[in-house]
Amino acid sequence: MDFKDQIKQLSERVLKLKNNIHTEEATKNAFIMPFIQSLGYDVFNPLEVVPEFICDIGIKKGEKIDYAIFRDDTPIILIECKHWKQKLDIHDGQLLRYFHVSKAKFALLTNGIIYRFYTDLIEPNKMDEKPFLDFNIEDIKDGQIERLKEFHKTYFNPESVFQSASELKYTNELRHLIQGEFQEPKDDFVKYFVKQVYTSAVTAKTLEYFRPLVKRTLNNYISDSISDRLKSAITIEEQVQREDVIEEVVVAPIATSAGKEVETTAEELEAFYIVRSILRPVIESKRIVHRDALSYFAIFLDDNNRKPICRLYLNSGKKYIGTFDTEKKEAKSEIATIDDIYSFSEQLIKGVNYYQ
Incomplete structure (x- = not known):
């Protein structure tokens, strides 16, 4: 079962069980521990997941946070849990204090339904007041699942996640501003x-x-x-x-009705090597191959047409790149030159990750 399916399954579990969960401890056991497990961490291994992690705050000794996820003997994510019926707004100050005295770069506040991820984008070693990732697991979007996947044990890279957090913080704030203007445009707008x-x-x-x-x-x-x-x-x-x-x-060279065979251009090959260079950090170059057709230049993973990475349309008046989503539906975008392929790095990397 892939990561997306695990999260969807947990979402269904929450919907089914929440009315029978009456305590904070039950919320942890039924919802939050399975969530941590879905991120690839062994909740029963004290070297990876430490329950009741001690965070001494000034003169207050023995202060505990519900969970700390460890890597290489260092906490990387602090998790503060509440009962699923509790609103989280009144509890973020407590997590802020824990974050300040810990080496962890990320913090999670959750009631098993709402998940809020924090870091220190504004001031180093001080947790931001606003989360950079905030979702409801009962109604989680595919894009949010992709962001969440960055916290999976297999893919977790603190520097990469921090950079994504910065982008996500500002896109979320811009989104809220735009939404507000659409609902009730202000005078300046x-x-x-x-x-x-x-x-x-x-x-x-x-x-x-x-x-x-x-x-x-x-x-x-x-x-x-x-x-x-x-x-x-x-x-x-x-x-x-x-x-x-x-x-x-068709496995032989594709030809037009006039017998003209496909000709791979130097520009198409250069575009192919650009795609390879983008994907090299996440996949071996030898697994990325190309096939040329009359109407487009296709790039696949493992030479498998069931694993399309992208399609390039470079031989007509306008140039396009076609990227694929989880259901292998193609979205074509116009590009001015093949250098614009670099601006689609995120989509290409996500596309390859769908097949991992």
Whole structure:
């Protein structure tokens, strides 16, 4: 069972059992210990997971945190647990104090349903007030699972996670700001758009007139974009299915009706080596191979067309890169030059990790 399936299974377990969990200790045993186990750590090995870990705070000796995950005899993640019915907002101060006196770089506050991950992005050795990763396991999104996977014992790299935490912190804050503007646009936000389309002086009355127009236009634009992407996804999926059938049957060089064979260009090979260099930290280069076709240049893992990494469309007027999600659905993005492939590093690495 892969990591995503384990988390989904735990989500179902929480939904099924939570109304029968009446104590904090039961919450730990039923929800939080299985969660730690799903991250690849042995909850019954005191060298990896230490329950009731002592964090002396100043003159207060013997202060304990529920769990500490260790690596190389050093705590890497502190975990403070609460009963699943308790709200977490009133408890983050306690975790902050533990974090300050520990060598751990990450901290987790959870009630077995809500999980909040913290680090020290703002001030070294002082836990941030806001978590960089916050999710509800009863409604966890695929993107959140991918972020959570970075904490798995197999993949955990403190420097890499810290960098991801920084990006996630700011994207979350930007997301909340954008969401707020979409729901109730502020004056400065409305004024920015009004000045582009309205030539007269922008007064308070003008802003009130345009506010609902801006809000409605934004919502319509989002709806139209979603509709267009769904149509595009259906078209691409149908194309992928047809091409997969062709790839499985045809093993000889692909030719046009006029007998023209596929020609691999120097640009395609250069793009292939860019993809290889991106993936080299997570996979052996020899496992990354390419196959050329008339309409695209494909890159696979283990020379297996069931393990597509990406497709490159470089021989027409515009250039595109096609990346794949967990269900092997292709998303095509326009690129100006093959150097733009580097900006898709995260998607490519995630794509390879799907097959690990």
